[in-house]
Amino acid sequence: MRLILVAGTTRTATIDGISAAGADPEAMVHTPSADAEIATYGEPIRAPVVPVSPSGCPTPAVVTRAVRELVGFEVTVVDGGLAEPTGAPTVTVGASPGGDIREQDPVSTAPGVFAAARQFGRAIPDDQVLVAETIPGGTTTALGVLRALGEDGAVSSSLPENPLGLKSEVVAEGLDASSLDPGGAAGEPKVALRRMGDPVLATVAGFVVGCVETDTAVTLAGGTQLLAAAALVRHTGVETRLSAATTSFLAADESASARELADSLGVDLTVTDPGFDGLDHPAFSRFVAGEAKEGVGMGGALALAADAAVPMTDVRDRLRGVYDRLFEGDHPGGSERPGSEETSEP
């Protein structure tokens, strides 16, 4: 089994209040590079941060890594527009960092990236793959893509309180800057990606189309961002059933509509609960409080663990170990445990 992790950036993430995928804006730009390293090596090796939310929720990469250490799947990282170096090996599809979707042409490379990722999806010899994302601000660009395609549905958030009003404003501004009405890019996924998307969505959508064309079974490992990718795939004319796997935290987000969106797109959605409720360790409690929810393939990894009959208690034990290594270890991002006295938010 192989997890394809598409890691990239969009300047949309720098809009104040949009994303919790980093301790602060300076740290956030390193999040995808660090997530790629955590998935590959178990810890950051070149990125100078261990990604956490402002209140100390660890990156979902720790969960994906914990499952990987138990189940043993391969990870292949695709550079979907990284803005900072990573020590993880990456596949190149010609992506560069995405611009703010309030600009007129934020992802000018989207058509080329989609085409290269489709070729990659066609060429990969695996029978089945999972595809996942790490991109701060990615739910806002996902909403932008859904609106440009004319698809209903709300997106989730890495924040406990989903700033959907702000996201809708940003998307409205973006549609305006791109001279698009809602639904104006229906049937034109590359237009939606270029004007309202991000380079990670362009990579994921192209990759999935390539997999479908060559009968590689693909599981969309994530939440509403991956469902936006499914919408893009649908708007290329693909009609086969698609599968997605997400977390119970994402599915429980009532501000979003993951189940409805999945249903409307013909996507079979698997939801896995890692059983973090009532546990006091910071590796669990911030997720239970509604932060992060999903990302870096967390839901897909949990589904793999369930499929392999790995007890969730083993996943949680391993997760504690990964967490402690990350927040107490001697590596570039090593630091005090988030939520400790020195770093906690007032």
Add this chain to the structure above:
Amino acid sequence: MRLILVAGTTRTATIDGISAAGADPEAMVHTPSADAEIATYGEPIRAPVVPVSPSGCPTPAVVTRAVRELVGFEVTVVDGGLAEPTGAPTVTVGASPGGDIREQDPVSTAPGVFAAARQFGRAIPDDQVLVAETIPGGTTTALGVLRALGEDGAVSSSLPENPLGLKSEVVAEGLDASSLDPGGAAGEPKVALRRMGDPVLATVAGFVVGCVETDTAVTLAGGTQLLAAAALVRHTGVETRLSAATTSFLAADESASARELADSLGVDLTVTDPGFDGLDHPAFSRFVAGEAKEGVGMGGALALAADAAVPMTDVRDRLRGVYDRLFEGDHPGGSERPGSEETSEP
């Protein structure tokens, strides 16, 4: 266990008669990109060739891949100066393709590459790694480095008849162009790399130094190229014992002096015989005839199989499977079986 595969190029390989790491010069430039894909995915996915020698010996990558499918080690590819695209994920250390060592400054990036690879070696969290190479023409640059450092010893060859006379001429011309006497770069490994080496050697040597500095046990998985890397490491002042693992084909090459070179450099050399003798299948017979001998971590992979008590008969069975998939499969490099009527040399 992780195999670090450093893949790159040197224009030294284009000198007529220097290398058999490709069916012809046009194909040869794709060999490292294809080897990286075979190690990662089990077949080429973007590179347009399955690397073979002019007479049909398959790339040693097929052996490494076969062992990987049995033993399950991770592969991390480092771009050590690739000249053609690869679909394999690669770590970036700033390498670009190396020039012909008969030029004055063929590897101007060597100092920066060495430094970046050293950082990578310092950062990698594994307790033990293997490091391997794929670079056509690499034994000639290895000889160049040994002479520049003032180390005795001959290098091996991917050809059954080692063109040592030609290699010595090329090296003499290179030393002349670089205004270096033999031994003129003793104690200055970066000078030796820049003037007489290649970007893969710069990456390997820097990486190994970084590993040694952080107590990561490193096995040099290869032949005389990896021993040249060991010489470079020695000339940085590293005095700890080093380990190498190579094939019986390489060790049996009487034109080279792998055992003597290893002894003189304080390198413990493990030699593994995969038991190809007397077998009629082209996956085996060209190796027995003295072609290829080593590369892409073949000797290191065989040592891993032996350590894991995997019988060599299992390795050979799996190798047949990988070979058949590669030469009969539907992928970019898929083609008729080398040595078959259509493609055999007269």
